[in-house]
Amino acid sequence: xxxxxxxxxxxxxxxxxxxxxxxxxxxxxxxxxxxxxxxxxxxxxxxxxxxxxxxxxxxxxxxxxxxxxxxxxxxxxxxxxxxxxxxxxxxxxxxxxxxxxxxxxxxxxxxxxxxxxxxxxxxxxxxxxxxxxxxxxxxxxxxxxxxxxxxxxxxxxxxxxxxxxxxxxxxxxxxxxxxxxxxxxxxxxxxxxxxxxxxxxxxxxxxxxxxxxx
Numbered sequence: 517x518x519x520x521x522x523x524x525x526x527x528x529x530x531x532x533x534x535x536x537x538x539x540x541x542x543x544x545x546x547x548x549x550x551x552x553x554x555x556x557x558x559x560x561x562x563x564x565x566x567x568x569x570x571x572x573x574x575x576x577x578x579x580x581x582x583x584x585x586x587x588x589x590x591x592x593x594x595x596x597x598x599x600x601x602x603x604x605x606x607x608x609x610x611x612x613x614x615x616x617x618x619x620x621x622x623x624x625x626x627x628x629x630x631x632x633x634x635x636x637x638x639x640x641x642x643x644x645x646x647x648x649x650x651x652x653x654x655x656x657x658x659x660x661x662x663x664x665x666x667x668x669x670x671x672x673x674x675x676x677x678x679x680x681x682x683x684x685x686x687x688x689x690x691x692x693x694x695x696x697x698x699x700x701x702x703x704x705x706x707x708x709x710x711x712x713x714x715x716x717x718x719x720x721x722x723x724x725x726x727x728x729x730x
Contacts, residue, residue: 610713617706624699631695635688642681649674 652670 606713610709613709614706617702617709620702621699621706624695624702628692628695628699631688631691635685635692638684638688639681642677642684645677646674646681649677 649670
């Protein structure tokens with residue numbers, strides 16, 4: 517018995533065996549497509565997860581930076597308020613010192629005016645006394661030798677009056693000079709206190725403040 521196949525029947529058996537590998541190939545292609553799609557989806561989700569983590573980290577960094585900037589701004593505002601309070605206190609003290617100095621100057625000016633008036637009055641009185649003594653001396657010149665002695669005595673009295681007038685004028689001038697010196701010293705102190713008072717500049721806002729995240 518021969519085992520060789522008929523050449524006419526061998527192509528039919530080959531044609532009938534082709535459909536089975538085609539279905540397997542299609543199934544493998546389908547499974548490969550599903551696996552590729554699943555892998556792509558997984559990669560996409562992983563990428564999205566990485567991007568969301570990066571965005572979350574950026575937001576956290578911005579939030580920390582904003583908190584630090586807010587803390588720095590708060591500290592600067594507190595320092596500015598403290599500086600402003602110090603300036604206001606210094607200005608109040610300067611106003612009080614200025615008012616006190618002005619009151620002292622007014623009182624010294626009043627004292628100087630009173631001393632000047634008193635000096636004029638004393639000088640006028642002394643001049644009046646001098647004129648009276650001169651008149652008495654003129655009357656005594658017309659009398660006898662006794663009157664000559666009286667005239668000498670009157671001249672002595674006149675010299676004493678002149679000396680008293682000179683001493684009084686010197687004393688009044690000394691008092692006026694002392695009062696004028698105190699007045700000049702008070703004005704110099706007032707000017708010095710005004711020059712020492714100056715405002716404190718406020719610090720500029722921080723340049724590192726980042727805009728708020730949407």
